[in-house]
Amino acid sequence: MTPSSTNLSRTEAWSLLALVGVSVAIVANSFHGDGEPLMVSIAFSVFAFSATYSLIRWLGPSFMKVGLKGKDMAKAKRPEIPETMGAVCAVVYLLVLIAFIPFPFYKDIVAATSGGGNRDVVQVVEHVEMGRYLHRFPHNKLASYLSGVLSLQAIVLLGIGDDLLDIRWRHKVLIPAFGAFPMLIVYFVDFGVTQVVVPMPLQPYLGEIINLGWLYYAYMAAVAIFCPNSINMLAGINGVEVSQSLVIAVLLLINDSLYLSPFTPYPHPAMDSHLFSIYFLLPFIGVSLALLFHNWYPSKVFVGDTYCYFAGMVFVVVGILGHFSKTLLLLFIPQMFNFLYSCPQLFHIIPCPRHRLPKFNAVTGLLENSVTEWAHPPPALISAILKILNHLRLIGIKTNTKGEIIESTNLTLLNLWILWFGPMKEDRLALHIVLLQSACGLLALFVRHRMALLVFPSDNRNFLSSV
Ligand code: UD1
Ligand code: MG
Numbered sequence: 001m002t003p004s005s006t007n008l009s010r011t012e013a014w015s016l017l018a019l020v021g022v023s024v025a026i027v028a029n030s031f032h033g034d035g036e037p038l039m040v041s042i043a044f045s046v047f048a049f050s051a052t053y054s055l056i057r058w059l060g061p062s063f064m065k066v067g068l069k070g071k072d073m074a075k076a077k078r079p080e081i082p083e084t085m086g087a088v089c090a091v092v093y094l095l096v097l098i099a100f101i102p103f104p105f106y107k108d109i110v111a112a113t114s115g116g117g118n119r120d121v122v123q124v125v126e127h128v129e130m131g132r133y134l135h136r137f138p139h140n141k142l143a144s145y146l147s148g149v150l151s152l153q154a155i156v157l158l159g160i161g162d163d164l165l166d167i168r169w170r171h172k173v174l175i176p177a178f179g180a181f182p183m184l185i186v187y188f189v190d191f192g193v194t195q196v197v198v199p200m201p202l203q204p205y206l207g208e209i210i211n212l213g214w215l216y217y218a219y220m221a222a223v224a225i226f227c228p229n230s231i232n233m234l235a236g237i238n239g240v241e242v243s244q245s246l247v248i249a250v251l252l253l254i255n256d257s258l259y260l261s262p263f264t265p266y267p268h269p270a271m272d273s274h275l276f277s278i279y280f281l282l283p284f285i286g287v288s289l290a291l292l293f294h295n296w297y298p299s300k301v302f303v304g305d306t307y308c309y310f311a312g313m314v315f316v317v318v319g320i321l322g323h324f325s326k327t328l329l330l331l332f333i334p335q336m337f338n339f340l341y342s343c344p345q346l347f348h349i350i351p352c353p354r355h356r357l358p359k360f361n362a363v364t365g366l367l368e369n370s371v372t373e374w375a376h377p378p379p380a381l382i383s384a385i386l387k388i389l390n391h392l393r394l395i396g397i398k399t400n401t402k403g404e405i406i407e408s409t410n411l412t413l414l415n416l417w418i419l420w421f422g423p424m425k426e427d428r429l430a431l432h433i434v435l436l437q438s439a440c441g442l443l444a445l446f447v448r449h450r451m452a453l454l455v456f457p458s459d460n461r462n463f464l465s466s467v
Contacts, residue, residue, distance in 0.1 A: 016050040023047040037104040045286035048096045052290035055088045070302045074360040084163040086307020089287035090156040096283045147186030148317040155179030155313040159306035180224035228312025230335035236357025239296040239430045241303050245311035251441040277318040284314045297427035330444035338413040356410035366423035369409040377404035
């Protein structure tokens with residue numbers, strides 16, 4: 001990043017200022033009457049976009065000065081650019097999330113106390129409930145909200161630590177589990193729901209609802225480990241980390257809106273959970289869009305592991321606290337495939353180099369498969385499996401004159417895509433992955449809402465008719 005590029009252009013400055021003006025006007029307007037937290041959330045997200053956009057630009061040189069920088073491997077000159085810009089997104093996001101608290105919770109706090117926080121005033125429950133309608137949360141939801149914020153803070157701290165210290169993979173996969181700790185503890189204290197609805201074909205054997213007990217916590221921890229790490233693994237070309245996260249966030253937003261009036265009978269029991277999810281997702285989309293402007297090909301900044309963990313943890317928070325972690329996982333199909341496909345390298349059955357991102361060919365300007373070299377030919381069984389996979393075009397191999405494997409392509413979705421569709425430009429590959437993510441996610445949501453009724457007794461679309 002050259003010094004001059006750290007300044008905002010005149011058009012950028014005025015556009016961002018206009019966006020800030022619009023968001024301030026919406027928030028100011030919300031103080032008249034009851035206001036609408038959803039509108040305020042949109043305004044805060046627009047503000048978060050402007051703030052992140054400017055800060056990324058201004059802080060680039062300072063990040064480089066303290067060593068937070070990385071080489072862009074898929075460029076001829078391998079320029080060094082600022083890394084860990086996800087930290088800027090995360091800090092803006094967290095501040096916005098905290099500043100937003102009074103809007104969905106304020107009325108409830110005032111109604112349930114005498115106004116000065118005195119809890120001695122007895123209120124008729126009916127009276128308190130009168131203050132609630134769409135957009136408003138009961139006070140007890142504040143604990144969940146704050147535990148989400150706490151977990152996100154924890155993951156950002158750990159993520160920055162990872163970017164600074166370059167922790168080894170076998171250690172850092174567990175980082176998100178520590179990040180999720182505050183949320184799981186509050187879940188235990190506040191909620192403790194560990195029952196799941198049994199799919200109808202299994203109900204004769206297991207009953208309608210089964211209590212998973214501590215297994216449910218193990219499952220939530222596994223989701224918390226998977227989401228952030230899987231985003232960090234589907235990485236290495238300009239723009240791909242942020243764009244996949246944006247697609248997932250938008251798909252979650254579409255899913256959330258299906259549960260809100262006027263799409264569904266009111267009041268739906270899951271409405272609060274999905275509104276909660278929207279309040280976490282909108283500012284995330286704001287800060288991520290600002291990052292994408294700088295991270296899309298050709299990148300001016302890298303996102304760092306901080307962003308991958310932070311994005312994954314936003315999804316974990318909404319999925320777990322909103323009770324739709326299964327739907328959440330449906331939106332991670334490309335990441336799941338990438339993880340399963342990577343397993344032989346992750347578990348060192350096949351050698352795993354430090355970087356597996358596609359290789360840049362300086363002559364053609366295209367990305368090609370990156371490979372792992374076999375210092376010694378693989379054992380007979382692995383060699384046979386690799387040759388079969390090569391035949392099925394699931395992996396590429398190179399053999400010597402004796403027929404021994406000397407190199408094989410790295411097992412990532414990006415490399416497989418190049419194997420199938422040939423070498424391509426970096427931005428084209430990123431665009432393909434975005435489209436793949438969108439197509440898989442839309443299909444998954446369609447199947448989720450169309451087919452769920454075949455195996456579960458109720459869904460958002462028929463909730464009232466099934467009760
Ligand atoms: C993960 C992957 C690794 C991949 C790396 C790329 C696993 C087990 N690890 O490691 O194979 O190479 O992500 O992010 O799957 N970079 C670019 N262009 C980009 C983005 C990143 O050249 O668009 C390079 C830069 O040199 C940057 C570095 O990748 O500094 C960041 O890598 P890092 O996030 O530290 O890698 P890991 O997450 O450990
Ligand atoms: Mg990374």
